[in-house]
Amino acid sequence: MRQMRQRMVFCMAIVLTLVMTACSNNSEQAKVAADAEADSRVVGSEKGEIKIPAHPARVIGLSVVYPEFLQALGVTPVAVQNYQEEFPTYLEEPFKDTLKMGIAQTPNFEMILSANPDLILAPTWWSAKDYDQLSGIAPTVLLPQRDDWRDELKDIAGVLGKTELAEKVIKDLEAQEAEAKQKLDDLVGNETVMYMMVMPGSFVLYGDQIDRGKFLHTTLGLEMIPNFPTKDPSLSISLEKLPEYNPDHIFLQLNNEDDAGVKKTYEDLLKSPLWKNMTAVKKNQVYTMAGKDWFNLGMSPLANRYAVDAVLQAFEGNSK
Structure with a gap:
């Protein structure tokens, strides 16, 4: 009788341990999923909704003007397309460690890959044809063609969560x-x-x-x-x-x-x-x-x- 009671207690302990382990694993998986969700967000693009890092640290803006929009918003791009051999005077210091990729009809995918971006921003008029290859390197947000650079700046600011800063940049320039x-x-x-x-x-x-x-x-x-x-x-x-x-x-x-x-x-x-x-x-x-x-x-x-x-x-x- 005593041995039977001991066996029952032992079996209950094993079951309890298994239940606790399963609960712990589920809790860990839920935490990982929650952390992943917190580290990303969804933004609109010309290709629909895109999941991007919540706080991208290595951003590439394709086209010769997107890098300037990024810098105006306090984000120094890791690589840029450059028409001129040298950067403009006002970008020499902030872009001192930025990779120059040159300019061509097709992006330099090898150099983009080497820059290890976690986000690519590109105008749809220039990059739509290359979207699949670009999005294979990093989340790629295609933005619409605009007639006014202010609207382009606001589009990029919306992706980066810097809408208020974009408005300030515009107002400060207008005052100047x-x-x-x-x-x-x-x-x-x-x-x-x-x-x-x-x-x-x-x-x-x-x-x-x-x-x-x-x-x-x-x-x-x-x-x-x-x-x-x-x-x-x-x-x-x-x-x-x-x-x-x-x-x-x-x-x-x-x-x-x-x-x-x-x-x-x-x-x-x-x-x-x-x-x-x-x-x-x-x-x-x-x-x-x-x-x-x-x-x-x-x-x-x-x-x-x-x-x-x-x-x-x-x-x-x-x-x-």
Whole structure:
């Protein structure tokens, strides 16, 4: 009888141990599942809802302007596509450890993989065709095409949970631009200003119907040359045509300082009597801006912020 009672107690102990072990395992599995859920969240994209890390640490923004949006939101990308050989002046320090992947019609999947991203952000107009390969490397959020960079910034901020910061970035820039516009009105008045870019074998003039020209002539209020066709966003002209557009001031940008064709066109321009006889040249009112620094002008808050200071410095230096 006593032995039977001992066996019963022993069996009950084994059952109790098994039950407790099962409960413990279930509890651990539930905790792991809860932790995994807490470490991720679901966001909307052009491909529907996507699960991404709650706090992504290694982010890649494809397209030449997405990295600037990320940096404006306090997220330094681990790899970027770069059109220019060097980073813009305002990104040299924050991007000192960022991988340059160059630019091509198709992303460099090998370099993206080597950067070990935990999140990829990409515009659908450029990356939809490569979505499967990109999402095989890391969660990839495709974002819609926008006409205004502010909307692009807000889209990215929504993914990163930084909507309030995006609004602050926009408001701070608007305040800086408004202050600069007032100063420039005092410095420049009604004198005419032309935005001119040096391309291989030709020159492009920008009006106020395109991002770059709109920045100078609408945002900062600088007077356009009177004979610029109002409906054209830009004009591609030869050196011989240049004197027809003869402003008081010229902002001159080399499209790409590393391009041999651009360098040759620029050198020929400086030697030309047509150029030397232009009003802005004779008055020493030509302001040369680096192609890398003004590449994303009108398309990024960081580029615009840098350009506001550059334009002010140009005119303030000229007035001394």
